[in-house]
Amino acid sequence: MPNEVLIIIVVVVAILLLIAIWFIATMNSLRQNEVKVNEAESGIDVALTKRFDTLSKMVDTVKGYTKHEAKTFENVVKWRKGMPDDLTLEQKQEFMQKLNQVQADINVAVERYPDLKAEKVFTNLQKTIADVEEHLQASRRLFNANVSRLNQKIVSFPTSIVAAKIGMGKKPFFEAELEKRADVKMEF
Amino acid sequence: MAEELSLHQGKKKQSELIAIVGLLTVVIGILTLIFLGDTNDTMATVGIVILVVGIIVFIVGLIKFNLTVKKFKKTFLKDYFSKIIEEGSYFPKRYVSPQAVYGSGFLKRADRFKGKDYLSGKIDGIEFESSDIHLQERQVYTDSKGHRKTKYVTYFKGRIFKFDFHKPIEHRLQVLEKYRPRDGYKYKKVELESIDFNKKFKTYATDAHTAFYVLTPHFMEALMKIEQNHPGKLGFSFMEEKMYFAINNNKSTFPIYPFVKIDERLVDTFKEDVEMLYELVDDLKLNKRIFKED
Numbered sequence: 001m002p003n004e005v006l007i008i009i010v011v012v013v014a015i016l017l018l019i020a021i022w023f024i025a026t027m028n029s030l031r032q033n034e035v036k037v038n039e040a041e042s043g044i045d046v047a048l049t050k051r052f053d054t055l056s057k058m059v060d061t062v063k064g065y066t067k068h069e070a071k072t073f074e075n076v077v078k079w080r081k082g083m084p085d086d087l088t089l090e091q092k093q094e095f096m097q098k099l100n101q102v103q104a105d106i107n108v109a110v111e112r113y114p115d116l117k118a119e120k121v122f123t124n125l126q127k128t129i130a131d132v133e134e135h136l137q138a139s140r141r142l143f144n145a146n147v148s149r150l151n152q153k154i155v156s157f158p159t160s161i162v163a164a165k166i167g168m169g170k171k172p173f174f175e176a177e178l179e180k181r182a183d184v185k186m187e188f
Numbered sequence: 189m190a191e192e193l194s195l196h197q198g199k200k201k202q203s204e205l206i207a208i209v210g211l212l213t214v215v216i217g218i219l220t221l222i223f224l225g226d227t228n229d230t231m232a233t234v235g236i237v238i239l240v241v242g243i244i245v246f247i248v249g250l251i252k253f254n255l256t257v258k259k260f261k262k263t264f265l266k267d268y269f270s271k272i273i274e275e276g277s278y279f280p281k282r283y284v285s286p287q288a289v290y291g292s293g294f295l296k297r298a299d300r301f302k303g304k305d306y307l308s309g310k311i312d313g314i315e316f317e318s319s320d321i322h323l324q325e326r327q328v329y330t331d332s333k334g335h336r337k338t339k340y341v342t343y344f345k346g347r348i349f350k351f352d353f354h355k356p357i358e359h360r361l362q363v364l365e366k367y368r369p370r371d372g373y374k375y376k377k378v379e380l381e382s383i384d385f386n387k388k389f390k391t392y393a394t395d396a397h398t399a400f401y402v403l404t405p406h407f408m409e410a411l412m413k414i415e416q417n418h419p420g421k422l423g424f425s426f427m428e429e430k431m432y433f434a435i436n437n438n439k440s441t442f443p444i445y446p447f448v449k450i451d452e453r454l455v456d457t458f459k460e461d462v463e464m465l466y467e468l469v470d471d472l473k474l475n476k477r478i479f480k481e482d
Contacts, residue, residue, distance in 0.1 A: 040396075134401060142400045145381055
């Protein structure tokens with residue numbers, strides 16, 4: 001009789017131990033995936049900052065030609081301090097959207113003032129911005145790929161149990177085109 | 189061009205005829221030996237003489253054939269490629285250096301290295317070099333009688349291309365179909381967004397961002413198109429402003445076979461191989477120099 005009890009205890013302990021090991025392994029895997037998502041997000045930050053810097057330089061060049069239209073670029077002047085720290089993902093998307101607008105304005109200016117195309121500094125900046133764009137897209141895609149992988153794990157059973165226990169929820173994607181969101185206000 | 193081609197074709201046909209005559213003479217010699225040489229010593233001697241003469245004539249035909257092919261490649265093809273490719277150079281006996289082949293990062297070192305049909309030049313301003321490559325590894329085995337024997341087993345027979353790649357990358361990237369990185373760098377497997385692409389290719393990069401930077405959706409689509417149009421085992425690698433493309437398809441690129449006419453149709457098939465280079469450069473947008481400072 002005591003032998004049987006001992007066997008049951010050993011089996012129960014072994015099962016609990018296996019569950020604990022699985023729980024820890026799954027939790028670590030989720031955490032590692034989360035770290036990858038965060039790393040990818042910092043990649044977006046770097047690319048956004050570089051895009052902001054390059055666009056600022058382009059604006060400086062363009063402004064010489066478009067003094068009477070300075071209003072178009074006044075938004076950028078407000079952002080002299082660069083990309084604010086501790087932005088949420090949604091705010092970063094909003095920031096990117098604003099940079100898109102600046103870039104569109106620059107393109108319009110280039111169309112109006114063809115002499116700009118002859119400026120060596122400006123053409124070099126155009127090349128740089130094209131490369132920065134590529135890096136930003138790559139960062140965004142890498143981020144979304146990592147988020148997708150993490151989200152798939154979070155919603156899959158039985159990993160979903162561990163995710164719920166450690167309070168990990170689905171992460172949002174970084175969208176290329178942001179819909180107008182009235183609730184987000186950006187102050188630079 | 190047609191006149192020059194018919195001149196080469198005439199010589200090739202002549203060599204083929206000599207080889208056929210030699211082969212027929214060999215057959216006559218063997219038949220003489222079998223049916224007449226058995227009972228008659230003189231006929232046996234005649235049979236042997238016919239056989240030997242047949243073999244010699246056949247060998248002469250083969251040598252003449254090889255010389256004709258060699259001359260066709262060295263004169264006509266060399267001139268032809270220099271005309272249709274900017275700065276085009278063609279050397280039938282040369283090949284891409286082993287250093288460049290292993291520089292691709294996914295082809296293992298061979299015990300026996302052979303190559304031919306070296307072609308280089310510029311496509312839309314993009315420098316390239318390519319050649320057929322035949323890589324073999326030595327295998328030692330023991331036969332049924334317990335003797336140790338050596339054989340060479342082919343693990344790559346196809347073509348390798350090396351292109352300029354003007355997207356500045358500091359890391360290394362390999363997109364492989366049934367290969368794996370072999371250059372000693374610390375690669376990580378990268379899963380891209382396209383499920384079809386991930387099924388077809390395995391992507392390895394020393395930095396995940398580089399994989400997404402180089403493999404844009406358009407670029408992935410272009411690689412898939414190349415894969416569909418070129419049966420074989422494909423491998424692409426990107427490093428130090430170079431793109432390597434290897435295709436293991438057990439084929440020669442510019443073969444001249446016996447009894448296949450040297451004519452404009454044959455030259456057109458070679459031209460298609462060059463057009464494939466243009467397609468490759470265009471599809472992969474290697475000619476877009478937007479990332480490079482002037």
